Amino acid sequence: MKNFNKILLLSLFSCFALPAFAQKASWIWYPGDFDIYMSNVMQNRRTERGSFFPVFWKMDSHYVLVDFHKEFNLSQAEEVKLFVEGTYNVKVDGQAILGFPKTINIPAGKHKLSLKVYSQGTVPAIFVQGKTVVSDESWLTTFEDKEWIDQSGKVSDKSGTTFVTAGSWNLTDPTKLPSQFKLPTKPLQAISRKKAETGTLYDFGKETFGFIKLHGLKGKGRASLYYGESPEEALSVDKCETLDHLDIDLAQKKDSIMPLSKAFRYVNYQANGNVSVDSVSMLYEYAPVTERGSFKSSDAELNKIYDVAKYTFHLNTREFFIDGIKRDRWVWSGDAYQSYLMNYYSFFDAPTVKRTLLAQRGKDPVTAHINTIMDYSFYWFLGIYDYYKFTGDQKFVQDIYPRMQSLMTYIDGRKNKNGLLEWMPGDWIFIDWADKLSKDGEVS
Amino acid sequence: MKNFNKILLLSLFSCFALPAFAQKASWIWYPGDFDIYMSNVMQNRRTERGSFFPVFWKMDSHYVLVDFHKEFNLSQAEEVKLFVEGTYNVKVDGQAILGFPKTINIPAGKHKLSLKVYSQGTVPAIFVQGKTVVSDESWLTTFEDKEWIDQSGKVSDKSGTTFVTAGSWNLTDPTKLPSQFKLPTKPLQAISRKKAETGTLYDFGKETFGFIKLHGLKGKGRASLYYGESPEEALSVDKCETLDHLDIDLAQKKDSIMPLSKAFRYVNYQANGNVSVDSVSMLYEYAPVTERGSFKSSDAELNKIYDVAKYTFHLNTREFFIDGIKRDRWVWSGDAYQSYLMNYYSFFDAPTVKRTLLAQRGKDPVTAHINTIMDYSFYWFLGIYDYYKFTGDQKFVQDIYPRMQSLMTYIDGRKNKNGLLEWMPGDWIFIDWADKLSKDGEVS
Numbered sequence: 103m104k105n106f107n108k109i110l111l112l113s114l115f116s117c118f119a120l121p122a123f124a125q126k127a128s129w130i131w132y133p134g135d136f137d138i139y140m141s142n143v144m145q146n147r148r149t150e151r152g153s154f155f156p157v158f159w160k161m162d163s164h165y166v167l168v169d170f171h172k173e174f175n176l177s178q179a180e181e182v183k184l185f186v187e188g189t190y191n192v193k194v195d196g197q198a199i200l201g202f203p204k205t206i207n208i209p210a211g212k213h214k215l216s217l218k219v220y221s222q223g224t225v226p227a228i229f230v231q232g233k234t235v236v237s238d239e240s241w242l243t244t245f246e247d248k249e250w251i252d253q254s255g256k257v258s259d260k261s262g263t264t265f266v267t268a269g270s271w272n273l274t275d276p277t278k279l280p281s282q283f284k285l286p287t288k289p290l291q292a293i294s295r296k297k298a299e300t301g302t303l304y305d306f307g308k309e310t311f312g313f314i315k316l317h318g319l320k321g322k323g324r325a326s327l328y329y330g331e332s333p334e335e336a337l338s339v340d341k342c343e344t345l346d347h348l349d350i351d352l353a354q355k356k357d358s359i360m361p362l363s364k365a366f367r368y369v370n371y372q373a374n375g376n377v378s379v380d381s382v383s384m385l386y387e388y389a390p391v392t393e394r395g396s397f398k399s400s401d402a403e404l405n406k407i408y409d410v411a412k413y414t415f416h417l418n419t420r421e422f423f424i425d426g427i428k429r430d431r432w433v434w435s436g437d438a439y440q441s442y443l444m445n446y447y448s449f450f451d452a453p454t455v456k457r458t459l460l461a462q463r464g465k466d467p468v469t470a471h472i473n474t475i476m477d478y479s480f481y482w483f484l485g486i487y488d489y490y491k492f493t494g495d496q497k498f499v500q501d502i503y504p505r506m507q508s509l510m511t512y513i514d515g516r517k518n519k520n521g522l523l524e525w526m527p528g529d530w531i532f533i534d535w536a537d538k539l540s541k542d543g544e545v546s
Numbered sequence: 547m548k549n550f551n552k553i554l555l556l557s558l559f560s561c562f563a564l565p566a567f568a569q570k571a572s573w574i575w576y577p578g579d580f581d582i583y584m585s586n587v588m589q590n591r592r593t594e595r596g597s598f599f600p601v602f603w604k605m606d607s608h609y610v611l612v613d614f615h616k617e618f619n620l621s622q623a624e625e626v627k628l629f630v631e632g633t634y635n636v637k638v639d640g641q642a643i644l645g646f647p648k649t650i651n652i653p654a655g656k657h658k659l660s661l662k663v664y665s666q667g668t669v670p671a672i673f674v675q676g677k678t679v680v681s682d683e684s685w686l687t688t689f690e691d692k693e694w695i696d697q698s699g700k701v702s703d704k705s706g707t708t709f710v711t712a713g714s715w716n717l718t719d720p721t722k723l724p725s726q727f728k729l730p731t732k733p734l735q736a737i738s739r740k741k742a743e744t745g746t747l748y749d750f751g752k753e754t755f756g757f758i759k760l761h762g763l764k765g766k767g768r769a770s771l772y773y774g775e776s777p778e779e780a781l782s783v784d785k786c787e788t789l790d791h792l793d794i795d796l797a798q799k800k801d802s803i804m805p806l807s808k809a810f811r812y813v814n815y816q817a818n819g820n821v822s823v824d825s826v827s828m829l830y831e832y833a834p835v836t837e838r839g840s841f842k843s844s845d846a847e848l849n850k851i852y853d854v855a856k857y858t859f860h861l862n863t864r865e866f867f868i869d870g871i872k873r874d875r876w877v878w879s880g881d882a883y884q885s886y887l888m889n890y891y892s893f894f895d896a897p898t899v900k901r902t903l904l905a906q907r908g909k910d911p912v913t914a915h916i917n918t919i920m921d922y923s924f925y926w927f928l929g930i931y932d933y934y935k936f937t938g939d940q941k942f943v944q945d946i947y948p949r950m951q952s953l954m955t956y957i958d959g960r961k962n963k964n965g966l967l968e969w970m971p972g973d974w975i976f977i978d979w980a981d982k983l984s985k986d987g988e989v990s
Contacts, residue, residue, distance in 0.1 A: 139666070142610060146633065146664050153642040154635040156611055156664055160690040163666070166586060167605040189590065191598040198597040201791075220590050220600055222583070222607070223667020246604040248918050248972055253979045262914070262972015347645075467910045470706070474692050528692055528706015535697045 127236035129187075129280050131227040132243045133269030133501055134460040135164035136280055137422075139225045141461035144421050145432050147362055152345055157432055159474050162464035165245035168226040170268065171216035172241045174234065179209045182232035185276040188221030190228075208235060218247075224281035231276060241268040266501065271453065285420060287312060287385035292369075295382070298337055301326075301372035304382050305333075311365045311417055311427050312387040314346070316379050318355040323375015325350060329366035331428065336368035343429065350377060363387055365417070365428035389419045391449040415444050419451070422458040435462050435478035436532060439485050446492045455489050456498055463505050468512035475530045476523060479513060520544065571680035573631075573724050575671040576687045577713030577945055578904040579608035580724055581866075583669045585905035588865050589876050591806055596789055601876055603918050606908035609689035612670040614712065615660035616685045618678065623653045626676035629720040632665030634672070652679060662691075668725035675720060685712040710945065715897065729864060731756060731829035736813075739826075742781055745770075745816035748826050749777075755809045755861055755871050756831040758790070760823050762799040767819015769794060773810035775872065780812035787873065794821060807831055809861070809872035833863045835893040859888050863895070866902040879906050879922035880976060883929050890936045899933050900942055907949050912956035919974045920967060923957060964988065 142163070148155045183205050184192060192199045193216040194208060208215065215235060219226035230237035242265040250258045273280055290312070292304040314327055327346040330336030335343070344364050371382055397408045417427040423441035425434040438458050445451055462472050462482055471479040486506065490499050516526050522544040525531050531541040586607070592599045627649050628636060636643045637660040638652060652659065659679060663670035674681035686709040694702045717724055734756070736748040758771055771790040774780030779787070788808050815826055841852045861871040867885035869878040882902050889895055906916050906926055915923040930950065934943050960970050966988040969975050975985040 142664075142666060146611075150642070152644045154633050154646070154662075154664070155642075156635075156662055158691050158693045160609070161611040161664075163607045163610050165604070166607050167590075167600055189598050191600075198594070198599075200596045202598070218598075218600055220586075220598070220605075222586060246914055246918070247602050248914065248974075249602045250918060250974050252974070254981055258918075258974060259971075262970070470690055470692065474690070474694060474702075526706070530692075530694050530696070530702060537698055 125234055125236045126238070126274065127229055127231045127276070128238060128270045129185075129227050129229045129273040129276075130170065130237045130239065130241055130243075130268035130270045131225045131280065132165050132168045132245060133266055134463075134465075134505075135168075136225045136227070136269060136271060137457045137460035138162050138464055139164050139281075140283065140421050140457075141433055144424075148429070148431055149344060149362065151343065152347065157473075159472075160464065160469055164221075164225040166222050166226065167218070167220045168243055168245055169216065169218045169247045169249075170228050170237075170241050170243050171214060172235075173212065173214045174208070175212045176208060176210050176234065179207060180232040180235055182206050182208055182215070182230060182235045183276070184217070185229035185231075186217065186219055187224055187227040187279045187281060188219040190217055190219040190226075192217050208232070224279070227280045229276040237268070239268050239270050242266070243268050267497075271457070283421075285387050285389055287387045289315075290384050290386045292382065292384075298370060300339075301328075301370050302382070303333060303336060304369045304371065306367055306369070306384060309365065309367050309414075309417070309427070310384070310386055311363060313363050313385045314360045314369055315383050315385060316348075316358045316371075317383065318380030319348075319350060319358050319377070320352050320355045320379075321373075321375060321377040322351045323373060323377040324348065325377050325379065326372045327360070328370040328372070329364050330368040330370070331366065333368050336366070336370040339370065339372070342370075355380070359385065365431075387420075388416070389421075389451075389454070391416070391419055391451045391454070393448065394450045395447040412448060415441065415448060419445065419449065419454060422461050423454060432473075433458060433461050435472045435481045435485070436475065438462065439481040442485055442488055446488075450492075452489070452493050452495065455485070455493075456495075459485055459489065459502065463502070463509065466505070466508050468509050470528055471513075471530075472509075473530075474528065475532045476525070477532050479509060482509070518544065569678055569680045570682070570718065571673055571675045571720070572682060572714045573629075573671050573673045573717040573720075574614065574681045574683065574685055574687075574712035574714045575669045575724065576609050576612045576689060577710055578907075578909075578949075579612075580669045580671070580713060580715060581901045581904035582606050582908055583608050583725075584727065584865050584901075585877055588868075592873070592875055593788060593806065595787065596791065601917075603916075604908065604913055608665075608669040610666050610670065611662070611664045612687055612689055613660065613662045613691040613693075614672055614681075614685050614687050615658055616679075617656065617658045618652070619656045620652060620654050620678065623651060624676040624679055626650050626652055626659070626674060626679045627720070628661070629673035629675075630661065630663055631668055631671040631723045631725060632663040634661055634663040634670075636661050652676070668723070671724045673720040681712070683712050683714050686710070687712050711941075715901070727865075729831050729833055731831045733759075734828050734830045736826065736828075742814060744783075745772075745814050746826075747777060747780060748813045748815065750811055750813070750828060753809065753811050753858075753861070753871070754828065754830055755807060757807050757829045758804045758813055759827050759829060760792075760802045760815075761827065762824030763792075763794060763802050763821070764796050764799045764823075765817075765819060765821040766795045767817060767821040768792065769821050769823065770816045771804070772814040772816070773808050774812040774814070775810065777812050780810070780814040783814065783816070786814075799824070803829065809875075831864075832860070833865075833895075833898070835860070835863055835895045835898070837892065838894045839891040856892060859885065859892060863889065863893065863898060866905050867898060876917075877902055877905050879916045879925045879929070880919065882906065883925040886929055886932055890932075894936075896933070896937050896939065899929070899937075900939075903929055903933065903946065907946070907953065910949070910952045912953050914972055915956075915974075916953075917974075918972065919976045920969070921976050923953060926953070962988065 142161050145157050192203055195214050217228050228237050244263055244265050248258055248263045293307040294305045296303055325348045328336050328339050328342045329344045330342050346360050418424050422433045423438040424431045425437035442455050472482050518524050524544045533541055586605050589601050636647055639658050661672050672681055688707055688709050692702055692707045737751040738749045740747055769792045772780050772783050772786045773788045774786050790804050862868050866877045867882040868875050869881035886899050916926050962968050968988045977985055
């Protein structure tokens with residue numbers, strides 16, 4: 103009952119906070135830009151033995167200056183709240199409003215609302231909330247409006263300006279800037295702990311992913327965490343793949359959450375000096391997808407295999423579909439293509455497919471195959487084909503079509519004299535991660 | 547004598563701080579990237595009546611992930627200090643060093659030092675200072691190293707990786723990150739002040755540029771500044787082009803420097819509530835160029851015209867050559883081309899020409915003419931031609947040549963049936979800022 107009251111109260115607050123019957127607004131940006139930005143954030147989280155381990159292909163970036171606009175026909179005047187990530191101006195019918203307004207009034211009738219946003223480090227993004235005037239994917243955006251005014255006062259006809267509809271991740275909280283986006287977490291406890299030679303080994307019961315939390319950390323010296331899939335790896339402080347070192351000087355007890363997420367089952371906690379800790383737990387980070395597919399057979403072992411596979415797949419379903427939860431956590435096109443197929447059966451989460459395809463492709467000019475791997479460029483096209491087949495989402499295909507064309511032009515330029523594709527300088531020919539597999543010659 | 551001692555002391559400190567006989571290091575980055583970044587910063591400083599007023603063409607951005615390396619042959623081991631803007635790793639001969647080292651030791655012999663840097667919001671940049679191991683424009687950089695390792699442990703041959711030599715602005719202070727770059731300033735006082743109808747009008751004696759400083763600001767309410775070339779403009783609070791409003795609540799006196807620079811001769815200070823100020827001064831901001839050309843004739847008026855022109859030109863010589871100190875402060879190609887010619891006579895400041903050419907051109911793909919103006923693309927080529935003619939700097943031409951090619955390809959694609967250029971959708975045909983001047987038809 104207590105919870106029910108809370109929910110009721112929250113609903114009432116929501117009604118007061120937003121205009122009655124308000125349409126649903128979300129943060130919007132130039133399509134694909136937040137996908138590229140967030141994939142940079144994600145792929146630059148990889149470390150190896152405490153060293154930063156970035157990708158070896160070109161990382162693209164968002165457009166830093168973006169114009170957003172939409173025309174509205176209002177039956178009555180509206181108060182409209184504006185939330186913006188970046189430096190911006192606001193125009194109604196082409197007339198700039200002084201400063202950086204947070205609330206504007208739009209009179210009844212037909213009006214054009216425009217915002218132009220500059221943001222170098224994060225994606226230019228807007229959230230507009232009125233009764234009917236809301237930001238959504240129907241807004242038009244461009245990275246070059248070409249809106250000049252000549253010596254006679256004539257404004258350009260913008261006949262050469264390309265407007266495209268906005269992108270969105272359905273982020274509906276105006277107070278949370280897109281750059282602050284994080285997947286949800288929940289606290290989990292280790293199922294056991296035991297003294298190891300020089301530390302304490304925590305077992306979280308199965309392969310998991312998230313942020314280790316040290317409770318009641320105190321003292322002066324170094325606290326170290328060594329992560330492992332196995333007890334052996336976590337105890338091998340000189341060889342385990344990921345680790346954390348904290349140099350602290352704390353007179354009072356303090357909780358500390360590791361800044362970088364890690365994949366592990368076991369964590370080996372060690373400390374020197376007079377550093378002490380009350381307990382070690384974790385914040386499990388996960389993508390909030392819906393389970394839509396299921397499988398059950400008369401064979402208990404097969405069911406277990408399915409469950410393990412599904413859990414592994416869920417771990418690898420995150421901001422994007424990644425190659426593996428422990429090491430790279432990169433958006434490899436070949437791995438993602440397998441994930442798409444599993445996803446259509448298990449979660450049918452279309453947005454994660456779209457995000458992954460946009461992140462992989464990045465921006466023009468094309469200077470290499472996707473992930474530098476020739477076959478991975480082909481998987482990318484197959485991914486779009488399948489996506490359309492499973493979802494019928496024609497708009498996405500139309501939106502991404504120019505980037506399909508430019509990648510295909512790149513591929514076209516790398517054909518051999520027979521019109522077929524084979525290795526050229528800079529290409530990685532993958533085919534499969536198998537030794538003694540010839541990767542020479544033409545790919546038919 | 548006191549000053550002399552200070553200088554001596556400073557020199558001694560310098561000797562202790564850096565290894566004896568150290569070679570000169572500077573901050574380096576992917577060539578052109580800092581120019582693009584800083585031109586974004588500069589061009590987004592424009593306001594009109596307190597509203598943000600950005601450009602209408604595509605703003606490009608730096609590469610967010612950049613690899614830097616150089617091979618050294620050391621006669622003896624060296625301690626090397628590393629300063630980095632961004633998240634980074636360090637490798638010696640391909641072996642990563644744990645964490646984010648600030649000092650490393652490189653043994654005698656032939657070794658390759660590599661740093662790989664990720665920075666989304668600012669330009670990935672490094673400053674390396676050893677005795678002979680220093681960062682300078684001889685380092686090689688790339689935005690896609692294509693350094694993969696296949697299933698057999700084989701490392702890619704990098705035959706398809708394009709390395710280019712690093713860019714630099716000769717920023718030699720390792721403690722000052724490139725993103726903190728600012729032109730120098732010096733305090734200037736108004737030559738007079740007088741009470742106006744509702745405020746105080748300060749006259750700084752001539753057209754100038756910088757940041758207004760309010761000394762001893764106190765009280766609760768709004769302090770406003772209205773800027774003008776003339777007293778009339780500064781007093782016209784409803785029409786003057788630039789202004790500042792500060793809403794304050796200060797119990798104690800506090801100095802306040804305006805965050806955005808402005809061009810003005812007169813400043814009209816007004817306050818409401820019980821806001822008070824002790825005095826109003828300015829920080830004059832300038833480019834530290836050297837005067838190399840001179841002109842003197844028997845005609846005093848001609849000499850004065852020359853001096854005014856030279857001063858105006860100096861005001862417009864900043865991070866880049868800009869169109870005008872008061873309004874746009876944008877890097878217009880047509881205006882810059884005139885500046886280049888004046889510069890070769892007056893300052894012969896080659897770096898500012900290079901920076902301006904790089905900033906104007908931005909990155910591929912080309913989606914419009916420079917500043918959207920057809921003739922301005924041509925001025926850009928002329929600017930490079932002149933630069934080479936005056937400086938003989940072949941390296942710069944080689945570096946920028948790929949971007950010359952891609953802009954020329956864009957232009958080539960916009961020829962009419964006679965192989966000549968005329969207006970196409972999206973183009974602004976400038977020719978001159980003159981009314982009743984036909985801009986139709988072919989440009990020969």
